[in-house]
Amino acid sequence: MIKKLLKSVVATVGIMMMSYSIGNAKELKVVTSIKPIHSLVSRVMGDLGKPELLVQGGVTPHIFRMKPSDFRKIASADVLFYVSPKFETFLKSTSLAESDTLNAIAFAEQDGIILHPFRDSKIWFSEGEVDEEHKHSDMDLHIWLDPSNTRRIVNIIKETLSELDPENTVTYVKNAQALITGLYEQEELIRELLRPLRDSAMIVYHDAFQYYEKAFSLRSFGAIQLKSDETPSVKHLTALKKIAAERNVTCVLGIPGTHPRIAMAVMGDTTAGYGVVDHLGQYLEPGPESYFQLMFEITQSIVDCQEKEEAAMFGAN
Numbered sequence: 619m620i621k622k623l624l625k626s627v628v629a630t631v632g633i634m635m636m637s638y639s640i641g642n643a644k645e646l647k648v649v650t651s652i653k654p655i656h657s658l659v660s661r662v663m664g665d666l667g668k669p670e671l672l673v674q675g676g677v678t679p680h681i682f683r684m685k686p687s688d689f690r691k692i693a694s695a696d697v698l699f700y701v702s703p704k705f706e707t708f709l710k711s712t713s714l715a716e717s718d719t720l721n722a723i724a725f726a727e728q729d730g731i732i733l734h735p736f737r738d739s740k741i742w743f744s745e746g747e748v749d750e751e752h753k754h755s756d757m758d759l760h761i762w763l764d765p766s767n768t769r770r771i772v773n774i775i776k777e778t779l780s781e782l783d784p785e786n787t788v789t790y791v792k793n794a795q796a797l798i799t800g801l802y803e804q805e806e807l808i809r810e811l812l813r814p815l816r817d818s819a820m821i822v823y824h825d826a827f828q829y830y831e832k833a834f835s836l837r838s839f840g841a842i843q844l845k846s847d848e849t850p851s852v853k854h855l856t857a858l859k860k861i862a863a864e865r866n867v868t869c870v871l872g873i874p875g876t877h878p879r880i881a882m883a884v885m886g887d888t889t890a891g892y893g894v895v896d897h898l899g900q901y902l903e904p905g906p907e908s909y910f911q912l913m914f915e916i917t918q919s920i921v922d923c924q925e926k927e928e929a930a931m932f933g934a935n
Contacts, residue, residue, distance in 0.1 A: 651700035653899040654762040657909035661797045702726035705759040730770045733757045741840040764829035765805040819865045823872040826897045869923035893923030
């Protein structure tokens with residue numbers, strides 16, 4: 619069902635943009651950091667050029683290391699689009715601040731982007747509750763998982779490219795408008811698919827889904843792990859297991875590379891399902907469609923996880 623909806627939305631946006639992708643000016647050299655950003659930039663550029671992608675394959679930004687070819691891409695680029703120096707920490711070695719020719723656009727630092735602090739207490743019990751100890755914590759930078767942030771990012775891309783390549787402003791504007799229309803349509807489809815799950819409780823393996831949760835009115839009650847190199851304590855797992863039972867948790871969400879064994883321990887004797895959500899689109903083919911695929915696959919994983927729980931309740935195999 620969701621895959622059919624994805625094909626419909628992507629096809630519609632693609633048709634709308636085909637007629638807007640003609641230009642005569644020189645091709646801009648554009649570099650992007652991660653796949654979700656690369657996809658959005660590809661859409662706005664259309665046939666005016668193909669942006670380069672730095673973080674490819676199944677690698678995450680946290681372990682990515684720049685190669686000489688990556689340094690050359692950035693050195694010859696007109697613009698670099700990324701999330702934040704605190705997210706793509708590998709970019710610190712490129713001395714972006716010292717470049718006179720490169721336009722480095724960090725989306726998390728732009729006006730109009732919604733930012734939420736990390737829920738770094740590991741366990742949270744109500745939406746908006748913040749411990750005094752963590753009131754001034756660092757910002758959660760998974761900003762592309764909030765559709766309103768995504769639309770703002772698209773407009774920033776449009777404005778930046780139009781300033782650098784004014785002869786093709788009309789194309790960038792029309793491509794961005796078509797993309798935003800598709801994003802609105804996708805958001806409404808996802809909202810309807812997730813509406814029945816608003817009262818369901820989840821536990822996440824790694825707290826990477828806050829923006830998605832808030833955007834679509836979902837609830838999680840804690841994270842197994844806050845840092846990728848951190849092993850959760852027995853005390854913490856015991857606390858989460860208690861929450862899973864008391865709050866009737868229906869789903870435990872992991873991310874690629876995490877072992878379900880610890881999640882199973884948290885689930886205990888509950889009927890909670892277990893699902894893996896790829897919040898970075900690590901295993902998606904990079905390109906104009908991958909952002910839409912990313913958001914629909916996250917949705918599909920959450921729906922499937924809940925369905926596992928329902929199947930267990932009714933004794934299905």
